[in-house]
Amino acid sequence: MKTLAAILALAAALSAQDTPPPAPATEPVLTGWVDLGYRWDTGIGGSLDTYRSIINLGSGPKFLGTDFTLADPKHRWFDTIQVRADSWGDEPSSSLHVEAKKSGVYDFNADYRDFAYFNFLPSYADPLFGQGIVLNEQSFDTRRKIAALSLDIRPGHWWTPYFGWDHDSSSGTGATVFVTDGNNYPVPNTLRDSTDLYRGGVRFEKPHFHVTLEEGGTVFKSDQSLFQNPGSTNYGNFSTPVFGQTLYLNSLLADYGIGGSSAYSKGLLTANATSWLDIFGQFLYSQPNSNVHYQQTDAGNLYLQSQILFYSSEQTLINAASQQPHTTGSLGAEIRPMKRLRIVQAWLTDRLHDAGSAASAQTLISAGTSIPLSSLIASTLVSNYNQESVDILYDASSKLTMRGGYRYVWGNAEYAFLPPAGLVSSDQEQLRQNVGLGSVTYRPAQKISVTGEVEGASSSGVYFRTSLYNYQKVRAQVHYQPLPSLSVSGDFTLLDNQNPLAGTNYDYSSYQESVSLYWAPQGSKIFDIQGTYTRSDLKSNIGYLDPGDLSQQVSRYRDNANTGSALIDLNWPKGKRFAPKLAMGGSFFISSGSRPTSYYQPEMKLWLPFGKHVSWFSEWRYYGYGEAFTLYEGFRTHLVTTGVRFTP
Amino acid sequence: MCQLTRSLVLILAVVVGTARAALPPGYAGSDTCKICHEDIYNGLAKTPHHQLAADAKRGWQGRECEACHGPGQAHTEGPSADNIQNPAKLSAAAADKICLTCHLNQPTQVGRLESSHAHNQISCTACHKVHASEPLVVRKADAVNKQCGSCHLNAWAQFQRPFHHKLPEGDMTCVDCHNPHGTIRPAMLQSFAANDPGCFKCHGDKRGPFTFEHAPVRFEGCQACHEPHGSANPRMLTRADVRFVCLECHANLPNSPVRVMGVVPPSFHDLRSPVYQNCTVCHQKIHGSHVDRNLLK
Numbered sequence: 021m022k023t024l025a026a027i028l029a030l031a032a033a034l035s036a037q038d039t040p041p042p043a044p045a046t047e048p049v050l051t052g053w054v055d056l057g058y059r060w061d062t063g064i065g066g067s068l069d070t071y072r073s074i075i076n077l078g079s080g081p082k083f084l085g086t087d088f089t090l091a092d093p094k095h096r097w098f099d100t101i102q103v104r105a106d107s108w109g110d111e112p113s114s115s116l117h118v119e120a121k122k123s124g125v126y127d128f129n130a131d132y133r134d135f136a137y138f139n140f141l142p143s144y145a146d147p148l149f150g151q152g153i154v155l156n157e158q159s160f161d162t163r164r165k166i167a168a169l170s171l172d173i174r175p176g177h178w179w180t181p182y183f184g185w186d187h188d189s190s191s192g193t194g195a196t197v198f199v200t201d202g203n204n205y206p207v208p209n210t211l212r213d214s215t216d217l218y219r220g221g222v223r224f225e226k227p228h229f230h231v232t233l234e235e236g237g238t239v240f241k242s243d244q245s246l247f248q249n250p251g252s253t254n255y256g257n258f259s260t261p262v263f264g265q266t267l268y269l270n271s272l273l274a275d276y277g278i279g280g281s282s283a284y285s286k287g288l289l290t291a292n293a294t295s296w297l298d299i300f301g302q303f304l305y306s307q308p309n310s311n312v313h314y315q316q317t318d319a320g321n322l323y324l325q326s327q328i329l330f331y332s333s334e335q336t337l338i339n340a341a342s343q344q345p346h347t348t349g350s351l352g353a354e355i356r357p358m359k360r361l362r363i364v365q366a367w368l369t370d371r372l373h374d375a376g377s378a379a380s381a382q383t384l385i386s387a388g389t390s391i392p393l394s395s396l397i398a399s400t401l402v403s404n405y406n407q408e409s410v411d412i413l414y415d416a417s418s419k420l421t422m423r424g425g426y427r428y429v430w431g432n433a434e435y436a437f438l439p440p441a442g443l444v445s446s447d448q449e450q451l452r453q454n455v456g457l458g459s460v461t462y463r464p465a466q467k468i469s470v471t472g473e474v475e476g477a478s479s480s481g482v483y484f485r486t487s488l489y490n491y492q493k494v495r496a497q498v499h500y501q502p503l504p505s506l507s508v509s510g511d512f513t514l515l516d517n518q519n520p521l522a523g524t525n526y527d528y529s530s531y532q533e534s535v536s537l538y539w540a541p542q543g544s545k546i547f548d549i550q551g552t553y554t555r556s557d558l559k560s561n562i563g564y565l566d567p568g569d570l571s572q573q574v575s576r577y578r579d580n581a582n583t584g585s586a587l588i589d590l591n592w593p594k595g596k597r598f599a600p601k602l603a604m605g606g607s608f609f610i611s612s613g614s615r616p617t618s619y620y621q622p623e624m625k626l627w628l629p630f631g632k633h634v635s636w637f638s639e640w641r642y643y644g645y646g647e648a649f650t651l652y653e654g655f656r657t658h659l660v661t662t663g664v665r666f667t668p
Numbered sequence: 669m670c671q672l673t674r675s676l677v678l679i680l681a682v683v684v685g686t687a688r689a690a691l692p693p694g695y696a697g698s699d700t701c702k703i704c705h706e707d708i709y710n711g712l713a714k715t716p717h718h719q720l721a722a723d724a725k726r727g728w729q730g731r732e733c734e735a736c737h738g739p740g741q742a743h744t745e746g747p748s749a750d751n752i753q754n755p756a757k758l759s760a761a762a763a764d765k766i767c768l769t770c771h772l773n774q775p776t777q778v779g780r781l782e783s784s785h786a787h788n789q790i791s792c793t794a795c796h797k798v799h800a801s802e803p804l805v806v807r808k809a810d811a812v813n814k815q816c817g818s819c820h821l822n823a824w825a826q827f828q829r830p831f832h833h834k835l836p837e838g839d840m841t842c843v844d845c846h847n848p849h850g851t852i853r854p855a856m857l858q859s860f861a862a863n864d865p866g867c868f869k870c871h872g873d874k875r876g877p878f879t880f881e882h883a884p885v886r887f888e889g890c891q892a893c894h895e896p897h898g899s900a901n902p903r904m905l906t907r908a909d910v911r912f913v914c915l916e917c918h919a920n921l922p923n924s925p926v927r928v929m930g931v932v933p934p935s936f937h938d939l940r941s942p943v944y945q946n947c948t949v950c951h952q953k954i955h956g957s958h959v960d961r962n963l964l965k
Contacts, residue, residue, distance in 0.1 A: 158952065302852060
């Protein structure tokens with residue numbers, strides 16, 4: 021009947037062609053919303069520093085967000101402009117995104133994010149905690165700003181030039197350590213770095229092939245400073261005298277003047293040479309380099325172990341430079357010799373060669389005597405990685421696909437210092453790994469899918485003791501949608517890795533199993549529910565040598581966790597003019613093992629429309645964090661936010 | 669009634685058809701599809717795919733529905749699910765083939781064949797909703813994360829741990845770090861400046877190159893020491909105590925027959941002293957140093 025009505029309506033429309041259609045809109049149309057509000061916290065119970073390290077939301081007026089689209093029916097300067105913004109007003113993270121486009125003419129994107137990056141957890145790095153001094157000697161309080169602009173010209177045409185700029189910068193203060201022989205001294209520092217990336221290229225897209233060519237470059241700058249003002253005495257982390265003398269620091273100024281740049285080239289290719297052959301490949305080359313001018317002036321009662329020398333002041337200049345040519349290439353093909361059979365062959369190489377040198381000139385003042393020292397150290401690091409793989413995929417039917425594959429990974433790595441010094445001045449290692457893969461995807465009906473995947477590897481050489489050596493990975497996923505309004509998913513992953521080499525005896529095992537549910541009866545008219553629960557377990561045992569006495573020890577790490585998140589949306593039945601909405605849910609994380617932790621984040625949000633263009637909302641959140649071994653770092657707080665949404 | 673409906677569809681198809689340029693044999697034209705599937709047609713009209721209707725060069729002018737669903741003449745003559753192609757019911761490979769008819773030769777596809785999505789039969793339509801009940805390409809952070817998290821349940825659970833990248837807060841998205849179409853890097857990680865790990869897009873101060881590199885950063889990446897999705901350990905480290913992150917690798921005697929990198933530290937490191945329980949107190953330039961070979965400054 022519905023179809024018939026549609027036909028009759030269309031027939032009526034066709035028969036009345038002389039009836040003028042309604043006049044289309046000619047002025048730009050604005051749709052979207054703006055959220056303004058205010059947030060209160062009820063006070064932070066427990067550690068404010070941990071709260072700031074993890075949550076960091078504060079009280080005050082907030083521009084909570086906006087999302088609007090401006091569409092121009094006449095398509096004069098733009099088709100649409102979309103603007104999204106979140107969390108402005110002294111928030112730990114803020115974002116702004118703008119998209120403007122005009123079909124076939126341009127496509128412009130701008131993205132800006134600002135993160136407050138704070139970290140102060142005394143349990144992380146506080147050698148003086150036992151003396152009652154609470155200080156994270158690797159803490160920081162910085163802001164990181166990330167911006168990106170991109171402009172595509174003539175999008176959708178067979179050749180499309182494009183340009184882009186990416187920016188990343190950080191600035192702030194922190195605490196770190198000035199390390200000398202015999203003692204190290206916690207000192208404040210300032211941090212400032214920035215990276216700018218400029219790029220431009222052109223894409224050629226034809227029916228049977230595509231090529232992208234891009235050139236770009238980066239400019240990097242970092243100016244970290246460590247300081248201690250003259251007139252104070254810093255006795256450092258060690259209070260034990262050296263040869264009867266107490267070591268201390270009276271003043272320090274150390275500046276890292278780091279600059280760098282890089283140029284890169286990128287070439288991408290896809291082609292379908294014939295109906296049964298697709299080809300793809302990439303060539304990527306970059307050559308970043310760095311130049312450093314480090315200056316350091318310090319005074320106190322300091323010690324040089326190599327000459328068993330005490331000195332009262334020091335000046336150090338270090339000029340260093342490094343470069344890192346990096347070449348990556350890949351080539352592959354999908355071959356379809358039969359309708360149901362696909363063979364994917366791929367080859368990859370990644371070659372990174374790093375070379376650097378540092379020349380230092382040092383002047384020590386000891387008992388009124390000036391002692392010059394100098395050194396020149398060169399370093400190299402080489403990584404050559406290669407991978408060859410073949411995958412065979414067979415569609416046994418439209419419901420069943422099987423895959424088998426093999427991957428061979430090989431490479432070599434080495435590093436060296438000249439002149440040699442210390443325990444090791446050069447090392448090299450080979451990588452040899454054979455990996456077998458298999459998977460099955462079964463979809464007996466449109467609403468059910470089951471995927472199982474296994475991967476196993478055997479190695480005769482890896483770079484590190486903790487690398488994947490002889491490992492097995494298993495993954496299974498199930499998705500079932502018994503009703504249009506109800507879907508259930510399950511996910512299971514397992515990783516076992518063993519390195520039986522003498523002295524290593526690495527035994528690692530982890531698994532995660534998850535289930536999720538989404539139920540939205542009647543199209544969420546009254547309520548919908550979504551929830552996920554995950555159980556995970558990780559066990560790791562690996563032998564190591566205690567650096568104090570070189571005795572054999574075992575590092576054991578355990579992490580058994582239960583994680584859940586859920587959200588229930590309740591909607592007032594339709595028909596009421598100002599129908600409220602209520603959402604409640606949250607997440608929890610509870611773990612036992614090497615770092616028993618609990619972390620709760622329940623939340624509730626109420627919406628109440630006050631008319632067509634205004635609605636009021638109020639939100640409550642609770643954050644509770646606890647860690648069994650460092651109870652003093654737990655926190656809990658309630659946050660209440662209330663605000664108004666304006667909809668034009 | 670069914671017969672009447674069918675007859676009227678045919679009549680209207682003729683009316684609409686004669687009012688338009690001739691269609692290739694077997695095709696019905698989108699205006700005919702719209703008669704019964706108006707909601708879907710109107711939804712499609714809001715997506716970039718609608719440009720097929722107007723762009724003569726692409727060859728689907730006036731039959732944009734049939735670009736994916738195949739010739740529909742038989743379906744108009746006898747409406748049935750059996751005589752029209754429905755990509756949602758095809759195997760992933762067959763559905764992807766339809767999409768890639770137009771989209772294969774685009775830069776996003778360069779890494780596709782190496783992506784785990786392609787290997788595991790995750791079709792394009794698993795993420796891209798063509799008929800606009802949802803956006804064709806989701807852009808908003810919470811929508812992106814929700815979409816990825818609906819399959820990657822384990823990864824989403826890791827983000828509920830206290831130390832995590834800010835995805836649940838909506839400050840980041842999964843595609844900030846991963847390219848769902850595939851890349852040359854493991855786990856489909858994004859790249860920065862051609863071939864560096866995408867991590868450096870936001871952590872530029874860790875990129876280097878350094879005069880004195882810390883080898884694992886280059887050979888195994890950030891995940892050698894960090895759990896990038898989330899961890900119960902500060903700084904998203906893989907171990908609760910920093911010293912074990914380090915000592916599990918640095919435990920070989922010099923010139924040991926065990927052929928892996930990382931020698932034991934000199935023996936003056938007494939782990940009973942709190943100074944030595946976090947190696948990065950002194951070895952603060954753990955990601956690489958410009959001036960000190962022991963990564964002390």
